[in-house]
Amino acid sequence: MQDILINWSPQETRVALVEHGAVQELHVERTLERGLVGNVYLGKVSRVLPGMQSAFIDIGLERTAFLHVADIVAPFTPGSRPTAQAPERDHRNSGAIVPIEKQVFEGQSLLVQVIKDPIGTKGARLSTQISIAGRLLVFLPQDNHVGVSQKIPLDQRESLRKRMQTLIDAAAAADSGGAVPANTGGFILRTNGEDSTDAELAEDIAYLRKTWSRIRDMSMRLPPMSLLHQDLSLLQRVLRDMTSEETQTIRIDSREQFDVLLKFGLEFMPQAAGKLQHYKGERPIFDLYSIDEEIAKALGRRVDLKSGGYLVVDQTEALTTVDVNTGGFVGARNFDDTIFKTNLEAAQAIARQLRLRNLGGIVIVDFIDMARDDHRAQVLAEFRKQLARDRVKTSAGAFSPLGLVEMTRKRTRESLAHMLCEPCAACGGQGIVKTARTAAYDVMREILREARQFTPREFRIVAAPQVIELLLDEESQHLAGLSDFIGKPISLQSEPAMGQGQFDIVLL
Numbered sequence: 001m002q003d004i005l006i007n008w009s010p011q012e013t014r015v016a017l018v019e020h021g022a023v024q025e026l027h028v029e030r031t032l033e034r035g036l037v038g039n040v041y042l043g044k045v046s047r048v049l050p051g052m053q054s055a056f057i058d059i060g061l062e063r064t065a066f067l068h069v070a071d072i073v074a075p076f077t078p079g080s081r082p083t084a085q086a087p088e089r090d091h092r093n094s095g096a097i098v099p100i101e102k103q104v105f106e107g108q109s110l111l112v113q114v115i116k117d118p119i120g121t122k123g124a125r126l127s128t129q130i131s132i133a134g135r136l137l138v139f140l141p142q143d144n145h146v147g148v149s150q151k152i153p154l155d156q157r158e159s160l161r162k163r164m165q166t167l168i169d170a171a172a173a174a175d176s177g178g179a180v181p182a183n184t185g186g187f188i189l190r191t192n193g194e195d196s197t198d199a200e201l202a203e204d205i206a207y208l209r210k211t212w213s214r215i216r217d218m219s220m221r222l223p224p225m226s227l228l229h230q231d232l233s234l235l236q237r238v239l240r241d242m243t244s245e246e247t248q249t250i251r252i253d254s255r256e257q258f259d260v261l262l263k264f265g266l267e268f269m270p271q272a273a274g275k276l277q278h279y280k281g282e283r284p285i286f287d288l289y290s291i292d293e294e295i296a297k298a299l300g301r302r303v304d305l306k307s308g309g310y311l312v313v314d315q316t317e318a319l320t321t322v323d324v325n326t327g328g329f330v331g332a333r334n335f336d337d338t339i340f341k342t343n344l345e346a347a348q349a350i351a352r353q354l355r356l357r358n359l360g361g362i363v364i365v366d367f368i369d370m371a372r373d374d375h376r377a378q379v380l381a382e383f384r385k386q387l388a389r390d391r392v393k394t395s396a397g398a399f400s401p402l403g404l405v406e407m408t409r410k411r412t413r414e415s416l417a418h419m420l421c422e423p424c425a426a427c428g429g430q431g432i433v434k435t436a437r438t439a440a441y442d443v444m445r446e447i448l449r450e451a452r453q454f455t456p457r458e459f460r461i462v463a464a465p466q467v468i469e470l471l472l473d474e475e476s477q478h479l480a481g482l483s484d485f486i487g488k489p490i491s492l493q494s495e496p497a498m499g500q501g502q503f504d505i506v507l508l
């Protein structure tokens with residue numbers, strides 16, 4: 001059984017999924033940094049790379065986005081309507097591909113949709129095939145097929161398709177004042193549209209056509225690099241994607257957003273909307289399950305286990321490593337047992353941390369070495385069982401000869417740490433900084449170097465207070481010796497804003 005808690009503020013929406021009294025998942029959406037998948041932009045081609053059959057497209061973000069030739073859909077030419085026997089909507093598979101340099105050129109304005117969020121140093125990935133998700137249907141304006149989700153039973157598909165085609169033609173004919181135009185756009189019926197009435201379908205068709213015409217209209221009025229359409233917000237996605245039969249309640253601490261979300265939910269996801277509650281408590285909603293403390297822990301390297309052991313989680317660009325440690329002394333008598341229990345507890349804690357931190361890609365777990373094969377097998381079984389509870393796809397291998405378990409977790413959105421943190425400015429993300437003495441010696445070496453090049457009246461060292469203090473005290477003799485050697489006075493200036501390893505040498 002699950003509960004969903006939503007902490008809303010104008011700048012940020014935070015969602016916690018709680019199971020058995022413990023937070024399992026955290027989702028944060030910042031108003032200024034919403035995920036981009038589904039966004040439609042009017043992009044501007046900034047570079048075409050024929051060698052890579054791709055192009056960089058400026059969509060107004062910090063990093064230019066990436067468009068590969070496989071994601072360029074040839075513009076639809078009105079004419080013959082594809083038959084029902086060939087419900088292939090994906091032009092990528094339709095034979096020879098026209099080289100990218102013949103399709104786009106520098107400076108061109110292009111309607112594009114984000115299909116993959118920017119991650120790390122990679123820019124967003126784009127497609128020129130626009131798809132807009134409605135309640136029951138997905139609309140593909142550049143397409144002309146009418147399809148039905150493969151998950152809908154085969155015997156119902158053809159009649160559903162015919163019903164849809166009639167409704168789509170009717171809507172298009174009404175818009176164009178009589179005759180059915182050759183290009184009405186493509187529609188795919190989603191699984192949840194299986195039992196919908198004609199009225200409901202017609203409503204969704206109208207909504208999607210209207211949304212598309214708004215996008216097209218904006219693309220003609222707005223300058224390049226404008227955002228034309230945005231997918232659902234995190235709040236809305238809680239109802240659409242996170243709520244299941246296991247969800248007991250969805251509590252939100254904002255009256256205003258409760259009303260907005262309830263209205264949205266009643267229209268699109270009535271079942272989920274029935275679980276919505278406005279949280280009126282005195283305590284901040286995230287205090288109910290110490291969620292802020294859990295977030296702080298999920299950002300740290302060390303995670304303490306109840307048994308006394310602990311995990312060390314290190315996230316790098318390439319992979320994540322998790323090291324399992326025993327806490328302090330392990331008695332020789334129950335050695336095997338203690339280690340086995342610590343590893344079992346670690347298996348649970350790691351699976352939970354991966355979800356909480358939303359770590360994706362390769363993860364390598366270094367369990368504490370176990371002497372017994374049956375212990376190893378049980379730890380692995382427990383680990384896989386815990387991973388199976390994850391909504392995101394995972395797969396874990398067996399123990400390697402060195403006792404490591406290698407696993408993967410599908411990358412979805414940014415990890416929690418990427419979302420909330422940045423490399424430490426003082427250490428450049430290394431986790432260590434030069435000692436004050438190392439910095440002091442760096443400074444003195446630099447003065448010696450500069451004294452060979454320049455002949456100022458005086459050198460002035462500007463550095464962090466602890467470095468200056470050292471130069472005034474323990475290192476004062478060395479500094480005086482240096483001053484004698486170069487024949488110039490050296491003065492000191494303390495700069496509290498400087499990191500320990502930073503310094504400046506001013507020539508006076």
Ligand SMILES: [Zn+2]
Binds near residue numbers: 425432
């Ligand atoms: Zn640091």
